[in-house]
Amino acid sequence: MAIRVGTASWTDPTLLESGWYPADAGTAEQRLAYYASQFGLVEVDATYYHPPSEQTARLWAQRTPDGFLFNVKAFSLLTGHPTKPSAIFKDLRPETDKKNLYPADLSPQAYEDLWTRFLTALDPLVEAGKLGAVLFQFPPWFTIRRSNKEYLLEVRRRCSPLPVAVELRHKSWFEGDNATETLDFLRAHELPFVGVDMPQGHRSSVPPVLEATADLAMMRFHGRSDRWTSKDIHEKFGYEYSVDELREWVPKLREVAATASSTHVLMNNCYSDHAQRNAAELIELLDED
Template identity: 50%
Template structure:
């Protein structure tokens, strides 16, 4: 039996809060998360990409959600090679007199290791409550396929073990022709979840959606197909509503994908004024999983 969980890549972004999806009386962070968790069994934590959360914050997430609820947590941006504002680092780990943005090479090894220690410590409450689904390593669009990149992915994954790890690759070289088979084989060899992405095609950062499982957990994120993908602001890039027929076709693909794994996480990232929540609710209905339930494998 394969478990399918459906959710969204945010529960507290500003456009969602302003959209009216939450009842007016649900006006606290804990209340919103609790309301969300009554409707979905899964959510992606995006804020952890921008800063390592405090353990007490994560304890609050656990307290606001029921048993069986799952958090997929995006890794801190510095870990996956993105330029990271120095102000988002803990004050005691910021390099003195350094640049406004830092990368791994800008930090001493001791500081980098300590960041990983604090990230793991922050997630401990989720692990203790059996709420952690996977750590998502979302790599930048400029990480090209190659031996050095594969070594980097494997090293970062080792820092996350024994937790499940999902990998989102965003450069076309990983999926160009026969490279796709090699990429999926690499992920499978290292027991890493291939995070498939439905997104606009034909852009420099585009990768094809390949719904194949490479580990016990399968994952897919739905970005939508905004015409403003290149050049628009974040809201414009993710402003997209999935049509009924589009969702129906994808629901058939997702059932097949679930058959390849023990568990499937379906995340809608077209986060613009509650659209992700509306589309996720419709998809959950098509799959027959308004909450975490099993489907025949």
């Protein structure tokens, strides 16, 4: 019933301005070391916007204690999100005037090389035993259909033996009998499902389902902002959970943790130090329970 709690960022500018870090944590190395003294898990969000370098991953491994884990978010192009050409390795970029690129815009060889470089960059974390999972957060238009299920299996195959986790963000995966079908499919192929807590009632909303479909269970808390549709990312995620709201999740997390080898809980309400304070509060609540 191991439950690890962490946050989806340790470098957000508003976090640095919040005063959460002590005054003597003035460098990137010192801040990561301090974060790792408070939590045993972190999600790397920056890798969604730019593929990581092997040297950066090596520094992460060197600057954290044994047993610390990094969940690395998959690069946007690998999940079918629009990606700026400047984010792609220069020698793999197609000649185009498009502002955003999708997988089909790359040559087959460039696409293969992108996958290889992304996964190879994680080698230092793998060697240090510090890679928790590669998080594949799919776009809201990634609906339940055969071709998308086949892509989930392709992701698993490409990443093997690295652990992956799947976050589905279109409600079709959870409508009616589809919810059981979705979870059964993931369970049959040992693909960890990522549950989310997020604002409800929006076109992009998915229900807060928490299930273990593999050895790893994962839950991400996006907040419950009433500005969820805002283009300002801090308005969208700038929500601080109350202790009572977090307490509601304790028995649910305990229940799912009893069916998984490990459970990861990430606070993604990354504005100021909301995520860090909520993570610490959730740890206290789990300890009390």
